[in-house]
Amino acid sequence: MKRILIYLSFITLVTIITYSCERDDICAETTQTTPRLIIEFYDAADTDELKNVPRLTVYGEGLVTDPTEASDTTLVFNNNINLVELPLRIGTEDETITTRYVLEKETNFRLDTDDTTESNIDIIEITYSTEFVFVSRACGYKSIFNNISVTRVTDSEPWIGNIEIETTLESTIENENTTHVRIFH
Amino acid sequence: MKTQHMFASSIRSVIILLLFSAMAFAQEEKKTVTDTLVYKQKYGLRLGADISKLARTYFDDDYTGFEIMGDYRLTKRIYIAGEIGNEERTLESDFINNTTKGSYFKAGIDINFYKNWLDMENMIYAGFRVGASTFNQTLNNYTVYDVNNQYWGNQFTIEEGKEFKGLTALWAELQIGLKAELFNNFFAGVNVQLKFLISETEPDNYENLYVPGYNRTYDSSRFGGGFGFNLSYLVPIFKKDKIVIEEKEVEE
Numbered sequence: 001m002k003r004i005l006i007y008l009s010f011i012t013l014v015t016i017i018t019y020s021c022e023r024d025d026i027c028a029e030t031t032q033t034t035p036r037l038i039i040e041f042y043d044a045a046d047t048d049e050l051k052n053v054p055r056l057t058v059y060g061e062g063l064v065t066d067p068t069e070a071s072d073t074t075l076v077f078n079n080n081i082n083l084v085e086l087p088l089r090i091g092t093e094d095e096t097i098t099t100r101y102v103l104e105k106e107t108n109f110r111l112d113t114d115d116t117t118e119s120n121i122d123i124i125e126i127t128y129s130t131e132f133v134f135v136s137r138a139c140g141y142k143s144i145f146n147n148i149s150v151t152r153v154t155d156s157e158p159w160i161g162n163i164e165i166e167t168t169l170e171s172t173i174e175n176e177n178t179t180h181v182r183i184f185h
Numbered sequence: 186m187k188t189q190h191m192f193a194s195s196i197r198s199v200i201i202l203l204l205f206s207a208m209a210f211a212q213e214e215k216k217t218v219t220d221t222l223v224y225k226q227k228y229g230l231r232l233g234a235d236i237s238k239l240a241r242t243y244f245d246d247d248y249t250g251f252e253i254m255g256d257y258r259l260t261k262r263i264y265i266a267g268e269i270g271n272e273e274r275t276l277e278s279d280f281i282n283n284t285t286k287g288s289y290f291k292a293g294i295d296i297n298f299y300k301n302w303l304d305m306e307n308m309i310y311a312g313f314r315v316g317a318s319t320f321n322q323t324l325n326n327y328t329v330y331d332v333n334n335q336y337w338g339n340q341f342t343i344e345e346g347k348e349f350k351g352l353t354a355l356w357a358e359l360q361i362g363l364k365a366e367l368f369n370n371f372f373a374g375v376n377v378q379l380k381f382l383i384s385e386t387e388p389d390n391y392e393n394l395y396v397p398g399y400n401r402t403y404d405s406s407r408f409g410g411g412f413g414f415n416l417s418y419l420v421p422i423f424k425k426d427k428i429v430i431e432e433k434e435v436e437e
Contacts, residue, residue: 025278027330034331060337075336087333090341099337132329132343134390136404139330140280143341 027139034142035176036085037126037150044161044184052080053185057107061100061123068111078107085176090130090143099126105159105185122160123153124183128173145173150181161185217434224304224427228258231372233417238270247275250397254415256295261427266312267292268413272397280328281394287320289398291358304427305366308374312360316380318398322349322388349388354396356382362413370419380409 027033043051058076059067070077076084084103091097101124104110109117128145135142148171152160162184165171173180235252242249252270259265273286293314299307324347334340362376380399387393395401400411 027280034329034333036333063337072336087331087336089337089339090329090331090334091339093343130329132327132390134392135330137281137392137394137402138278138404140278140327141329143329143331 025138027136031135031139032142032175033135033139034090035144035173036087037145037148037173037181038176038179039084039086039181039183040179041082042182042184047184050082051185052082053103053105054080055105055107055109055119056081056084057102057104057119058084058086059102061102066110078111083179086126088126088128088145092130093132094129096127096129096147099128100124100153101126103160120157120159122155122158124150124160124163125153126150147171148173148180159185217432220431220433222429222431224429225424226261226304226306226427227370227419227421228425229420229422231256231258231417231419233372233374233415235268235270235413235415237412237414238272247277249273252413252415254413254417262297264295264297264310265292266295266314268314268398270398274395274397275325276394276401280330282325282327283394284323284325285320285393285395285397286323287318287352287397289316289318289320289396291316291398293358295360299363303429307366308362308364310360310362310364312358312362312376314358314360316356316358316398318354318396320352320354320397322352322391322393322395323347324349324391347391349391352386352388352393354382354385354393354399356380356396356399356409360413364417370421372417372419374413374415374417376413376415378411378413380411382407382409 041051041053043049055078056076057067057074057078059074064071064073067074067077075086086101089097089099103122103124105120105122107119110119126148128148130143131146132141132143148165150163150165152158152163160183164182164184166178166180166182169178169180232253232255235254238250238252242251250270250272252268254266254268256264256266267290269290271288273284275282275284291314293312295308295310295312297308297310299309301307326342326344326346328340328342357380359379360376362374364372364374367373382399382402385393385396393402399409402409
């Protein structure tokens, strides 16, 4: 009887140990890690209404120039869209970092053979500082972004009107749960 | 005369037969008596070291450690037991490289469930321990986890180390194992350990990935595990009689 008890407890112990050794060293995709900057496009005339940008192409400045087809470097290509998610570059903590994106409206006018119509390129400049926050042993650290500001680079023919950062964020981007920036056009 | 002689002889033979049968009956009759055997049992301090940790130190580049264990026999079945050790362990994943360094001690009791035969002193035991550890963690380097970083092609790694000092942890531990006397006073033992983390000091913006004595931690639960393989030597201090009462059947 006693021997059975000992065997039983031995087996239980081994089971519990094996069970507690379940893999938690793979970072689950559902874990919120470094967020992207989420921008939504609104109607400049009716500021509560989302408005698609016709034939929008978005890519990081310097990564590609005048793309003619969709590729890894174009986040959006020639698409009617009202939401873009922009990955931000990560650098040393607390240093001011600038990431620039090219937002090209009416890309089809550049792509077509008609020389009288042209696309309109606006560049937005995002400045921020990074802060690294521990997530878990599997995911390690993520970066959040502080003191964020988004401006349009001066342009003779802008299509972007106003840029607003959600005030509730207090200039900090911690996750992708909400829209961070509204662009009116 | 002749008939009388015959009668007498037959009587004699009957008597002899009866006598023999009575003797045979007496031979069957046995009595149970108790026999008291006394074995000397050694009581004392058993000291040893964990061989698995030494072996791992030798073979594993990411591990250095040792553990000294000891127990003292209180009663026939109960021992006071404890371990003291020091470990240094480097854990490396895709995003984090961390070194934990520190000391620990564990104290508790072992209860022997094994009924030994004759004068043997082996153990199959269950043990309970309370363990405590003080340690430092160094985050050697880490890479910021960003699934979208390939867009800009900048995986950002921070190379400068960060040290988290004066960390502590407290846990309870259940052990099940055995100790067998290989030769005079010299024991070998194995055990498995189930640990439950009671408290720990959490470093700021980080977590304890490894606790000396407790081993690696888990995000999903407060349970941990471990095992030990030890060799020990019993320093006999005094002897006590182990009285074994045996029932024996003896002839009258």
